[in-house]
Amino acid sequence: MAARRSRSPQLIVGAALVALLVLAGLLSLVWTPYDPAALDVTNKMAPPWTDGHLLGTDQLGRDVVAQLMAGALNSLLVAVLSTAGAVVLGVALGLTAAGGGRFWSDTLTRATDVAIALPGILVALVLATFFGPSNTTAIVAIVVWFVPGAARIVIGPARQVLAREFVEAAMAYGRSRSFVLFRHVLPNLGPLIIVMASMMFAGAILTEAALSYLGLGAQRPTPSWGRLLFESQSVIGQAPSLVVFPGVCIMLAVLGFNLLGDGLRSRLDPRHAREVVV
Amino acid sequence: MLTIRDLTIHVGNNQIVGIDELDIERGARLGLVGESGSGKTMTAMSLVGLQHRDCRVTGSVQFDGRELIGCGEKDLARIRGSDVGMIFQDPLRALNPTMRVGRQIGEAIRLHARTSRAQLRARVHDLMTQVRLPDPDRLARCYPHQLSGGQQQRVLIAMAIACDPKLLIADEPTTALDVTVQKEILDLLVRLSSEKQMAMLFVSHDLGVVRAVSEQVAVLYSGRLVEVGPSDAVIGDPRHRYTEALVAANPGLISSDETDVLIGQPLPTITGSVPAPGAAPSGCAFRNRCAYATDACEAVPPMKNVDSERRFTCWNPSVDVKAGSHGTR
């Protein structure tokens, strides 16, 4: 059983992909093979392995590797901030809904049900119209989009923890409701929240790509995978690799975080971790 | 009818259960008693191939002359549905919450017999009457959660006896119930078993409950049988020190003349708890908790026969002080 705990292939592959992404992103701060914005006019749409351009250049002659690395950083930045925002707000909302009085509990639960039904992409469009497209807009849109889901995931398990007897015991020795929520319920939801965050991270990367593809996210000169996709789709006939590379990056990043989430789930879930058979 | 020989269950490299010999005659009721962790539930489940997937079962379990160990899943499923019925501790979990009670009982019937709708309805009604469910027609249209715990357990019993099984395996069926309901359910099980000549394997941690339903009792400790025999004899005059301690630890002295003397007096207890799998001491597994343990107990005690019905495995059995007292009853 110990072997099963430590050697989950999902966890290893997921962690490796995520590590690769983080390394590439961080590296782009100090080093990229070329300046991501520099134009090499003699080498437009160069195929991979041309003149030191590992994955070639785009239609303006910019190095693809450099842009992908810088794009990774942008994706991570947006994903970290939006996931953090969504998790903090969602968990706070979920805990309040689970532990608050009957009125708050009912109101918040219904409100999240309604909010989940709203199409997130429309919310993003509205925000972009108001505030103009930018990374900030993308982050706010993703947070607004993800919060109700996060709250919904937390409410049920939080209620289960609240129904256990150590919560009643805590009340009997005078602990307040909010103390119980933060010191007893929250730690017990820890594994759930970690898994939820890593899944959301994958969603945030995908959403950021979608938003910037639609022109609602990062603007030039900030590189972004979604915009790379958008810009290169007009030349898909001449240089299909320009579409393929950002696409593959998005896919691998999403896959990485999803695998990591799955792996963490089976590792942190006590039902998986301690299978008692006697 | 049910013959168990050299049954062992392993999880990993640890042997959890090792039963050399245990039989249930046709129509007889046997109680299997043990604390949590003694392997009693695992034993009951493994008889019909329902053990956890990590368990490795070896040995022989013959049911009506057929070998069950190593039998294919398909055959086992058929046997479970038709010749062996089962009921469990938590009836609500064993019932489908989205299906009306009447239909669930009907499904249990239809698993083995093709019947017309009218016949099926009549049979469901008949089964519900047999398990003494009040107002069967109305209850049949209820969902499980609308029934009380006792009624749910009756529904489960109705499903278990739907195909007239030859053996009913009952795993702590009354542990979750109130005392008065518990008594009704135990009465019902005993009556059904006698009327239908249905054998019963009754698993429980409570000797009192076991004696109320079964003529025979088998005491399990750390996966091994330590004492087997007629319930009254084993409980009234236990030989194995573990059985003796279990009997003494039972607080059940209801309304006896001693009650006012006994209030606030400590009960005899067994110190410690059942050893974890693989952690049982060599020789007699009970010796580290036993007040009478001697050096002899480091060797595995042999099974000794008291008479044709009773046997136990203990190096230092309790003295037969009450000998003859059973004859006077």
Add this chain to the structure above:
Amino acid sequence: MALVEINALSFSYGRAPVLKDLSFSIEQDSTLGIVGESGSGKSTLIRVLCGLMPVQSGIARYDGRDISEWLDREPRGFRRRNQIVFQSPASSLDPRMRVGQSLAEPTKSLERRTPSDEELGQWLTVVGLGPEALQRYPHQLSGGQLQRVAIARALTVNPTMLYADEPTSALDVSIQAQVLNLLIEIRRRLGLTMVIVSHDLAVVGRVCEQVIVMRNGEIVESGPTASVLRYPEHEYTKSLVNAARAVSLGASHDAADAII
């Protein structure tokens, strides 16, 4: 002297009445058993008495003072005197806290100080565990050990009154005896007043001097345990006693035979 006095106490969840017009008192230094089946209101009753649920109507006094008023003005003082132990050993401790952390909680909360490991270790000794258990997590302990920890946790604030809600019904018979003995012993050693809620007459008959039999939110019979169990008057009490006797080992064999 009566430590707890209840007069015309009622309680309902929404429209469903759970406790109907109850009146009784609990003497200081006594042990009271509250017996009844699920739905009888026995668990709700002790939750009202120990301040986990509000007094909706009627009067409940503790040590001569009104419980609701006391809870409003000085909740810590009330809670320090009234502690409770629950049924399920598996869920009565936070699985993410070490035993030591769980044990320290009541003192931190009610006395505003952090107890030393030595102090907590002594409480563990009182309940028959060693101080080394302080470092353990709940999943590393057995059901009986967990129940001992839960009892120790209730004792850390030196309560006068200990409520126990089905303290042994989730345990094996052999472990049940250990926990009952512990309750008997600490009661004697620490001079506690104890109220035990149980559906098991045998348990109450072994520990409690007084007994209250409840059904559907009402008290149907009460008195000294020995006489109620031996000469039950109410039909319901009779059926409870008969049912318990049928599965009792100590009772006469005729009683046990009657069921077969």
